[in-house]
Amino acid sequence: MAEKEMRTLSNGVNMPEIGFGTYLLDNLQARSCVGQALQDGYRLIDGAAFYGNETGVGQGIRDAMQSGVSREDLFVVSKVWKDSMGYELTMASFEKTLRELQLEYLDLYLIHWPSGDHELDRSSWQALIDLYKSGKARAIGVSNFKPEDLMPLFDMEIVPMVNQIMVYPGWKQDTVTSFCRQHGIQVMAWSPLGRGRVLNNHLLRQIAAAYGKSTAQICLRWEIQKGFVPVPKSVSPARIRENLDVFDFELTTGQMQAIDSLPPME
Ligand SMILES: NC(=O)c1ccc[n+]([C@@H]2O[C@H](COP(=O)([O-])OP(=O)(O)OC[C@H]3O[C@@H](n4cnc5c(N)ncnc54)[C@H](OP(=O)(O)O)[C@@H]3O)[C@@H](O)[C@H]2O)c1
Numbered sequence: 001m002a003e004k005e006m007r008t009l010s011n012g013v014n015m016p017e018i019g020f021g022t023y024l025l026d027n028l029q030a031r032s033c034v035g036q037a038l039q040d041g042y043r044l045i046d047g048a049a050f051y052g053n054e055t056g057v058g059q060g061i062r063d064a065m066q067s068g069v070s071r072e073d074l075f076v077v078s079k080v081w082k083d084s085m086g087y088e089l090t091m092a093s094f095e096k097t098l099r100e101l102q103l104e105y106l107d108l109y110l111i112h113w114p115s116g117d118h119e120l121d122r123s124s125w126q127a128l129i130d131l132y133k134s135g136k137a138r139a140i141g142v143s144n145f146k147p148e149d150l151m152p153l154f155d156m157e158i159v160p161m162v163n164q165i166m167v168y169p170g171w172k173q174d175t176v177t178s179f180c181r182q183h184g185i186q187v188m189a190w191s192p193l194g195r196g197r198v199l200n201n202h203l204l205r206q207i208a209a210a211y212g213k214s215t216a217q218i219c220l221r222w223e224i225q226k227g228f229v230p231v232p233k234s235v236s237p238a239r240i241r242e243n244l245d246v247f248d249f250e251l252t253t254g255q256m257q258a259i260d261s262l263p264p265m266e
Contacts, residue, residue, distance in 0.1 A: 002221075002250045007229055009161040010184040013139045015108070016075050017224055018244065019044030021190065021233030027056030029235055034060025038069050040241050046164075046188070046231040047101075048079040048112055049093055058101035076103060079112035079143055079164075080128075085120045090127035094136070109137040110164055114149035122152060129158045143190075147179040154183075162186045167228055168194035169204060169219055170265035177228070189223045192230030198265050203258060211249045220246045222259045 006014035020037040022030055022045065030053040034045055038060065047057045065071060078101070084093035094109060109131060111124050128140040141162030142150065153160060163180050167173050167189035180187050193216050198204060204215040211218075216232070220243060223230040232243040251259070 002224075002247045004247045007186055007227075009139050009186055010159070011139060011161055013107070013161075015139070015162075015186065015229060016042075016044040017229055018042070018220065018246070019046045019075070019077070019188075019229060019231040020240070021231040022047045022053060022057055023051050023233055025051070025053050025056065025233070025235065027053050027059075029053075030056030031059040031063065033235055033240065035063040036060075036237055037240050037244075038064035038074070039067065041244055042240075043073055044075040044077065044107075044229070044231070046077045046190075047097075048081065048110075049084070049097055050079070050081040050112060054078065054097055054100035058103065062102065071103075075107040076101065077108040077110065078106055079110040080124060081112050082115065085111075085115045085117075085124050087123045087127045090124040091131075094127070094131055098136070105135065106137045108139045108141060108162060110140070110162065111142045111145075113144045114142070114146075118149075118152040121149065122156065125153050125156060125160075129156065132158060141185070143188075146176055150179070150183070150185070159183065160185055162188055164188035164190055164231075166191050167223060167230075168192050169198050169201070169222055169259045170194065170262040172226075172260060177226075181227075187228045189228040189230040192223050192228075192232050193219050194265060198262075201262065201265065203262060207251070207255055207259070213246075213249065214242060216243060217246050218251070218259075221249065221251055222256065225251055225256055 020042040131137040141160040143164035199215045
């Protein structure tokens with residue numbers, strides 16, 4: 001039987017193996033969905049300055065803390081957006097995120113996208129290194145970085161601990177994920193349900209029926225067994241709960257390989 005575990009990042013920090021995504025939630029939805037997700041047992045919340053809802057995310061976190069969830073058990077993630085690249089702007093964006101969330105520190109801070117300019121990426125990365133060294137971010141990483149975007153950071157004092165990329169069945173990103181594995185970088189999977197585009201796939205439906213699970217749960221289980229950290233998003237209380245209910249079954253090697261072989265689904 002599968003059990004919920006933690007992923008240990010290269011700096012020794014433990015990260016939950018599934019999280020709740022907050023893209024496309026307005027502030028009110030963010031408050032209620034994050035509050036509910038935390039009550040249901042999620043401990044990782046994936047946010048970003050770009051989502052424009054960090055005030056609501058912070059309120060949802062505080063609601064849960066008032067009901068007994070402790071800050072130390074949470075793993076709060078945010079990201080610096082493209083318009084705030086460079087050392088000073090990255091620092092300012094981080095402080096704005098902390099103010100909006102009303103938190104003292106983040107568990108993980110990411111560069112949301114590579115800028116296309118390695119020097120600019122390096123100067124934002126230096127800001128993240130300094131935030132990490134000051135204790136304001138317990139771990140740091142990047143998002144949507146390919147090997148050629150990651151390599152220019154490798155001669156800096158600290159190497160990214162996480163790379164958050166789009167991964168779902170039929171979009172498994174072998175080149176980036178194996179590069180990350182080789183370099184001890186934990187992969188997080190965004191759009192782990194392919195934003196719904198894979199949920200009617202015949203193979204996934206067959207496997208789901210065999211376990212009495214939904215196709216969404218099969219996607220999440222596949223990502224977890226591949227060692228990724230998926231961050232599904234939902235506004236539906238039932239689906240928020242459903243997406244966390246993936247720890248009472250385990251896909252076989254054959255099923256994992258069959259899902260690995262799915263062609264790209266646009
Ligand atoms: N780093 C990046 O560049 C980046 C980019 C995109 C996303 N992300 C992160 O990844 C998170 C998730 O990605 P995403 O929101 O793009 O896509 P997703 O989680 O793959 O899919 C969300 C969609 O699937 C539906 N859904 C959720 N659970 C379901 C279930 N059990 N059964 C059927 N449908 C279900 C949702 O509808 P309902 O809401 O109606 O349930 C929504 O339409 C984001 O919220 C964000 O935190 C990061």
